[in-house]
Amino acid sequence: MFNQNFNFRSVTANLLLINILVYCVTNVYADPYRMPELHNKILENFALFYPGSPLFKPVQLVTHMFMHGSVGHIFGNMFGLFMFGTTLERVWGPKRFLLFYLVTGFGAALMYMGVQAFIVYNFTGSVHPSLNQVKEFQQLIQLYSTPVLGASGALFGILIAFGMLFPNSEIMLLLFPIPIKAKYFVSIYFFYELYEGIRNNPGDEVAHFAHVGGAVFGFILVKLWNRNRDYLY
Helix, strand or coil, rough: CCCCCCCCCCHHHHHHHHEEEHHHHHHCCCCCCCHHHHHHHHHHHHHHHHHHCCCCCCCHHHHHHHCCHHHHHHHHHHHHHHHHHHHHHHHHHHHHHHHHHHHHHHHHHEEEHHHHHHHHHHHHCCCCHHHHHHHHCCCHHHHHHEEEEHHHHHHHHHHHHHHCCCCCCEECCCCCCCCCEEEHHHHHHHHHHHHHHHCCCCCCCHHHHHHHHHHHHHHHHHHHHHCCCCCCC
């Protein structure tokens, strides 16, 4: 049930709507099983590829934030956006909240691409090698051809901001129904993502460093916006 105070004309509501509509176009209308060519074409144009890939387009830095790969993926991100974004928008106002959402999503992409560039450099000695060099390494072929998509980076920025502004608010998780203070929840979650990113499990398809990037950019923005305050909210 929606919160009775939820504003259906808010930035949060519009972000929810855009993400859901894009998901429906990408995964329902352009179903990957019934219409694989159209589905793949959408991914190639709007999901985020490594800048050295022939499939990379600058617009992907923004469009990938509104795409999701599965029902579970979009549900988790949109649930978090609804639960925490509503409060932050009420505190900051719609313009600042939208700026925060976009900057943290963009920051997540930058962090992830920076880690990708580090990997490419370790293999080839360059962050922008020739395609012939890339083809010598199976891991790089996969890196160049695998897109990143989702609002998770922006969501992690939102989580970090909520934990900083409302550190003692208690959160009740769906799969772990025990109250936990926001400051502990976001700290544990952040270091888990950092650990998983460093561990780099070959079978792990989650862009952990994008989550870390969103959190880092969120932390920096909140610090900047509150630098003249003696207290947080």
